[in-house]
Amino acid sequence: MTAWGAYGGQGAVGVWLVGARGSVGVTTIAGTAALCAGLVPPTGCVTARREFSSLELPRFDELVFGGHDIAPTGLLERAERLADEGVMPPGLPRLVRDGLLAAEEEVRPGVAGTGPGPGGRSGRPPGQEEAIRRLTDDILSFRRRLALERVVVVNVAPPGPAVPPRPAHASLSALRQALAAGERVLPDGALYACAALRADCSYVDLAPPPGGELPVLAELAVERGLPYAGGEGGSGGALLRSALDPVLAHRALDVRSWSGGRVRGGRRTAREQVSFEGFLGARMALRFSLQGCESALTAPLVLDLARLMALADRAGVRGPVPELSFFFGGPAPDAPDGREGPLEERYAALVDWAHGLSVPV
CATH class of the missing domain: 3.30.360.10 (Dihydrodipicolinate Reductase; domain 2)
Structure with missing residues (x-):
């Protein structure tokens, strides 16, 4: 069992939250600490249902949190504000203070304002390639220092603006050439996706920009041999x-x-x-x-997705995971006329997929 006062160790799974100090991130971290302390039941967690009870999912007390954020307000102060707003029970931040402070030690500065500008080039350092390297190093350091078995990166930050299609979005070779040339071709959110995949971490995007995710990210996930999922979830x-x-x-x-x-x-x-x-x-x-x-709806889904993606990573799943469309607001892949499939069918597909994963002993 992983104690909240002593992060990491054998069997621990990292959950790296992009937007860790936001409402969803703080609710997720505080809620997990409350679950581990037996203060609350896992209400809203799909993977706590009996259909998933026989799976080798990481336990809630095996999840270790860190993340990126550009906000200056710390997790504990943010949690206290959310309690004042009625988002979480009064007094809960005090009860899970140690968990919030432990996670705060693992939050690193994010990036902002590096996205595409007129002409696609930036005269402002750092470039996007440098930003991706720095974000990647943060995640690798988190995994190495805490001896984590694996890390799942989940983007819970607000979605950025839409980015016009560019040739660099269509293929990895084109993207690499553009980044090497110093071009600003990716939205800020995609920088985190690239960093996660380069760090050999599975990636979930709950905040894709309008128009959806970029095809090149799915290609990168396949190349790296990692599971990848994205869509508007939880609202x-x-x-x-x-x-x-x-x-x-x-x-x-x-x-x-x-x-x-x-x-x-x-x-x-x-x-x-x-x-x-x-x-x-x-x-x-x-x-x-x-x-x-909204964060009370989204936080348990973050835990579900982190647990399922950790299992998929262990099973060697590569590329997009359409079965996780159950958690997202967009249409299921290959749905007729672009519509969502019946919710009960999507749930059944999710359960069948999870039970069909072959996890090495």
Whole structure:
């Protein structure tokens, strides 16, 4: 058993959070410490269900946290603010103080503002290649110092702006040439993905930029022999869409638009509206709201994805993992008409995939 007062050691699995000091990151770290102390049940954790009980997933007390962030506010102070906002129970930050401080020791400065600019070149040091090397070294140092069996990198930072397609996004050879030439061709979020994969860590992106992930990242994951997954996960809108979109599709109703605000942070009310067309062109709409906290929905999924990706890494899974689409708000790979498949089918596929992994003894 890995004690929270003594990070690392045999059997420990690192969870490196990009955006560690954000609401999702802090809720994940504090929540895991609370789980290990027996203060709370694993509510919202899919992998705590009986369907996954026989799998060799890392235990919650075997997860060790670190990460990157550009925010100056420490994990403990951030947790106290979240408790004041009602995101976590009052007094919890004090009860899990040691876990938060231990994780704080493993947080390193992130990167910002290195993304593509006009013309694709940067006159501002450091370049993107240098930034990737520095991020990679941070992750490697984390794994080496704490003697971790493996590390899963999960991006829980807010999504960055959309980046126009570039030739360097299409292939690894083109990307390497562009980076070597000092071009700024990647969004900041992709720098973390490159660093994770170069450090031989599986990677999950819960904050892809608008328009989705870059094909070159999936190619890099295959080349490095590592599992890779990404999509919008955990938000209230994603949760509701995953349930409602298949229903509307099965009823052959033509969805025209789905709009709503993406909320992160404290307790808020998020409003969503789906407009669709019925028989004889009748225009209709569903309006609903979700009152609560986005990070409380996302944090248990971070734990699920970290545990499953650690298992997939042990089993030698390479490249994108479509079975993890259950956790994301986007359409399942190869779904007809780009729609999401029925949620129960996606869950069954996830369970079958997890049980079918062959893990070396």
